[in-house]
Amino acid sequence: MDAENKSRAWMHSLTVNEKTKAAELWMPFVKRGGFFLATEKKYALGDSVFVLLSLGDEGKKFPVNGKVVWVCPEGARGDRQQGVGIQFPSDAMGDAARGEFEAMAGKIHTSLKKTATL
Numbered sequence: 001m002d003a004e005n006k007s008r009a010w011m012h013s014l015t016v017n018e019k020t021k022a023a024e025l026w027m028p029f030v031k032r033g034g035f036f037l038a039t040e041k042k043y044a045l046g047d048s049v050f051v052l053l054s055l056g057d058e059g060k061k062f063p064v065n066g067k068v069v070w071v072c073p074e075g076a077r078g079d080r081q082q083g084v085g086i087q088f089p090s091d092a093m094g095d096a097a098r099g100e101f102e103a104m105a106g107k108i109h110t111s112l113k114k115t116a117t118l
Contacts (some may be wrong), residue, residue, distance in 0.1 A: 020106035033098040038083040062097035
């Protein structure tokens with residue numbers, strides 16, 4: 001990322017209201033948990049990313065200032081969608097969002113043949 005893009009604030013929003021979708025996006029192998037965010041915006045490992053998560057049928061809102069821990073570039077093998085893996089921050093909001101996301105994903109993620117990540 002060039003200096004001009006790093007200095008600009010950037011916010012994403014992600015709505016997950018189905019358990020299957022949560023399981024596809026959930027990244028249990030990331031320390032403190034993480035999720036996949038489809039985006040065409042270019043990020044590097046370690047970049048901060050602000051995501052407004054809306055989770056569940058009730059649309060609980062969680063402002064998450066996460067960190068990029070995985071990058072899937074444009075044109076990746078296996079028809080993977082371009083985007084990044086975001087690690088939940090180690091703060092109260094990150095813990096709350098992780099708990100809600102993980103609860104939605106439940107045990108479904110272990111039975112999925114293909115997820116948005118690995």
